[in-house]
Amino acid sequence: MSAVYDTWRGTVALSIVVPVFNEEEVLSVLVARLRPILDGCGEPYEVLAVDDGSTDRTPELLEGVRSAWPELRVVTLRRNSGHQAALTAGLHRARGAHVVSIDADLQDPPELIPDMLALARADGLDIVYGVRADRSTDTGFKRRTAGAYYWLMRRLAGSFVPAQAGDFRLLSRSVVETLKTLPDQGQIYRLLIPSLGFRSGRIAYQREERAAGATKYPLHKMVLLALDSVTSFSALPLRLATAIGALSLLVCLAFFVWALTVHITGNTLPGWTSLMITVLFFGAVQLFCVGMLGEYVARIYTAVQGRPTYFVARDTEEEKQ
Incomplete structure (x- = not known):
């Protein structure tokens, strides 16, 4: 100094x-x-x-x-x-x-x-x-x-x-x-x-x-x-998005096993509510992850432009x- x-x-x-x-x-x-x-x-x-x-x-x-x-x-x-x-x-x-x-x-x-x-x-x-x-x-x-x-x-x-x-x-x-x-x-x-x-x-x-x-x-x-x-x-939000995606996959697999079990046992019921909840849930997760990726892409775009x-x-x- x-x-x-x-x-x-x-x-x-x-x-x-x-x-x-x-x-x-x-x-x-x-x-x-x-x-x-x-x-x-x-x-x-x-x-x-x-x-x-x-x-x-x-x-x-x-x-x-x-x-x-x-x-x-x-x-x-x-x-x-x-x-x-x-x-x-x-x-x-x-x-x-x-x-x-x-x-x-x-x-x-x-x-x-x-x-x-x-x-x-x-x-x-x-x-x-x-x-x-x-x-x-x-x-x-x-x-x-x-x-x-x-x-x-x-x-x-x-x-x-x-x-x-x-x-x-x-x-x-x-x-x-x-x-x-x-x-x-x-x-x-x-x-x-x-x-x-x-x-x-x-x-x-x-x-x-x-x-x-x-x-x-x-x-x-x-x-x-x-x-x-x-x-x-921090890159933690990107890792968080990955973790949320993995968790969503596990939830999706659980729903698949449940739906298959219900179908085999013959206990199928009209499932509009559960279907809508599932679609909205995964749609929200995907939008969150895409939005988080977008924040980082926007920073890369700004840096590449090099404008003061x-x-x-x-x-x-x-x-x-």
Whole structure:
């Protein structure tokens, strides 16, 4: 890590990547909390606000803030590409020896950034995760679904996945450079980064309520995130489909033996109900298995196309050159 760190020492020590999408209500609060913390670190820094195709006044407000905050750098995507794609754009363009990613909603406290940096330097860590030790501000449904997600991911992807660690983390330049060498097709960083095996530490905190505005992760996006996480890091669903197929075959054989026995004994009865149940059951099983295969085929299709997950329309840092 030291060689890479020395290479980047002459630029900025710390980059903060903040994906934003329609966050006009929270931007002023974000700046009011984040800037004093970074100014107080005594380190050269930059803040990359990645505008993920906002349709409200977010771009206009970012320009206003940038005029008074020279360390703010605005990266604008051509269209809404999703949170993980915006995060990828920020990580790939960050120049810092250490890079911190944080959401704009302030549910993850930016006050922990100096502690994360100090821990990484003191212990020689490449990654410092922000772990949500207390989620009492979330709804009961949110806590249960989040708990189920991390429980499932730790069993499918591996125990290396830290529980309750989202996208609030600090990365060394070595980790960022490694991420840049990987394909950017639908990365799930909360699973991908732990799988790299870099030395890591954790800082626990209480998750706060959203400072302003509405959540950008409704239920359907959480479901899609879980589906992408499963299909990206585990082949278990394919094996599950095979197991279901084998079980269905055994059930089918049992029905065949039962039907043959009934026919031989002469106890045949009109079997419309049993026939319909059998047809519907096996039809549902087949559709489930085909659908699961389709999810993996879709990922292969996307990877073969090789299209970037985002397109940058503007980077204010490039306008200075």
